[in-house]
Amino acid sequence: MQAATGTASRLAQSVPPQLWFGISAVFHYLGPAFAVLLFPSIGVLGVAWLRIATAAAAFAPFTRPWRTFAVADIETRLLLVAFGACLALMNCSFYLALERLPMSLVAAIEFVGTIALALAGLRTGRNLLALVMAVVGTFCLLDPQWASDPAGLFWALLNGVLFVGYVVLGHRLAHRGAGGGIAGLGAAMAIALLFVLPFGLREATTALTSPILLGAAIGVGICSSVIPYICDQMAMARLPRASFALMLALLPLSATLIGIIVLRQFPDMRDVLGIALVVSGVALHRPPPDPPG
Template identity: 40%
Template sequence: MYLGAAVAVWLFAELPPSAVVWLRQLGAAAVLLAWRRPGRAAWRGRIFWLAAIFGMMTAAMNLAFYESIHRLPLGTAVALEFVGPVLVAAFGSRSVRDIGALVMVVSGVVLIADVRWAGSTLGVLFALSAAALWAGYIVLGKRVATAGLGVDGLAVGFGVATVVLSPLALGTGPAWNSPRLLVLGIGVGILGTVIPYALDQVVLRRMGPARFALLLALLPVTATVIGLVVLRQVPTLLEATGILAVVAGLTIRTREAGPRQDPL
């Protein structure tokens, strides 16, 4: 996912984030529809609307996230976006360990936000918007998985989102005259959407949304490493401390949640 995001950051030098998001949607939808070829039932009634809303929510999440990484380092944006999974994992929690974990996570987010708020208020707001949409992605994604849609639901949803967001294609002009930009844009769709979101559906069919959200504690670390290695984005001491606090808080919460079985 974040290797795809790193490629997207490279594209921002030549295309606006909204255009990169649309190319990502186009590439993901084309690959998934060609691969899965959903039957007529997937395009009708409640099943269709569930997939369509899920696709639109995912596209909006990606748009907010790309706007944030256009203004913030990758690891910083992901740590802020991680508030969404934290809220899903913490929903209904009452134990002392849960509260301690949330305090650590919130402290980490505050450290990161304090570092970047003055420099890019809009970047922080986009990252937090992506966080809210990510929470919705987890909850709705579970419904898509258990409804029997799975990857077919992704194909339908991303196809609908590509059409609805077609006005964003107005910013993709340079890509159609550059095979390199077009390949990279569609490649972002495969790296950042097809592979990770298809795997998400496999995992969500086997566990509840709270436990799935906890597993996502690995993502801020992954994003920071990718940002460092691929984009040469070295985190400051405060940012690194904040990211570690987020991951540590979720690790504490994971140990508490591990033995429990989330309802489907």
């Protein structure tokens, strides 16, 4: 068992962190795109509940969240509780925003909150230019017509704030020893389930009586919370936080492409310009060198 774990760890380390991020960027919106299709049948909070429950159940057998939490020190326990609460609220607000707004807009607002994190890591004029390009591109994706839906914008803004918390807390978790990394992620997901338990269970029972809906909801949970969160932890462990924050500018591109394929939400020329600026900014960025040792 230990040999297999060591082999898996070496394989994970051999994959460039940018590739881990790229996989996460695809699944970050692929799962939610399919979730939108389930909203009429299960309900928004029901889908959110099933997403978190699926992820918690998937992580539990090999991360043993109860053990991770029990052996962690006080600081790590507080981090796990904070991260779990953030995951629960972020997933719910994200789906409530997707119910009302196009995916590309929600993704653009999600990135706006990480701008401060990227600014904190600026070291060169090149990276400043990269950030400016990414920010301008993101604002090109913000269509003023959607300002007429204040509830949708509220949930999208709340999701953006919580996404900053996800990056900050997730980065801290990725760099901790015992109780960190994938094991910590499993514990945090179990805690997230406890937070969301009272809110979506009633709606989720609709899927529990339908094998087709339940299978679809489980697929959404795997695509939305298992694959991308694991990939994020792999990337966060090896990328400076500011570099990871700027790479999040690729999320509007990912969301737009998946919105076209799955939801038939087609971009206009302004959206295309915004996407091009975002991608160019991320390509231009150069992360700071790794610290010695």
